[in-house]
Amino acid sequence: MPYTSCRSPQGLGLSKIGNSCHFDVLFVDINHRMPLSVTSIYTDLNIMFLACNITCPHHSTMWKIDNFNVSKGHGLVTTGGGVGNSGKETIGNWFNIVKYDGAYNYKIAYCLSMCPSCKHECKNxxxxxxxxxxxxxxxxxxxxxxRFFKA
Known part of the structure; x- marks a missing residue:
């Protein structure tokens, strides 16, 4: 849930792009937000939506950075990533949740620490x-x- 001075009526959800099974992660109203699951390997995380009603049943809801190129900056968070298996084939799938600006505030970072041959770098x-x-x-x-809120 986004941090605001009160509980926000928004959450995170998916938006289908065109006729393909390509979904971007975006802010949605309270009626369309979806629950998330986080899988941890040390400090690195796979994040995915627990979606049972998407129109592409064989498409992964695992987050990844689309058109991966950290040096370009604005890679969108999309779905279609693979679970676990650290290495170059899943390099776009790894995120961290980091404390940020206060005791209860957090941010998400995209990190390359799961790729031993990659320069370790995190992007917001x-x-x-x-x-x-x-x-x-x-x-x-x-x-x-x-902020995290109990479901």
Missing amino acids: VGMVMDQNGNQCLALSDVPFQF
């Missing part, structure tokens, strides 16, 4: 506006700040 995951006016998660200089 923040919010960007897409061409349709949707608020999407993407690599950003400004982090997406949130």
Whole structure:
């Protein structure tokens, strides 16, 4: 849930792009938000939606950075990643949850620590506006700040 001065009516959900089974992670209203699952390997995490009603039943809801290229900066957070198996084939799938600006505030970072041959670097995951006016998660200089709330 995004951090605001009160409980936000928004959450995270999926948006299908065109006719393909390609989904971007974006902010949605309270009626469309979806629960998340986090799988941990040391400090590195796989994040996925627990979706049972998406229109592409064989498509993974595991988060990944689309069009992976950290040096370009604004890779969108999409779905279709693979679970575990650290290495170059899953390099876009690894995230961290990091304490940020206060005792109860956190941010999501995309990190390359699971790839031994890659330079260890973390980038903030923040919010960007897409061409349709949707608020999407993407690599950003400004982090997406949130708090955990008991479900």
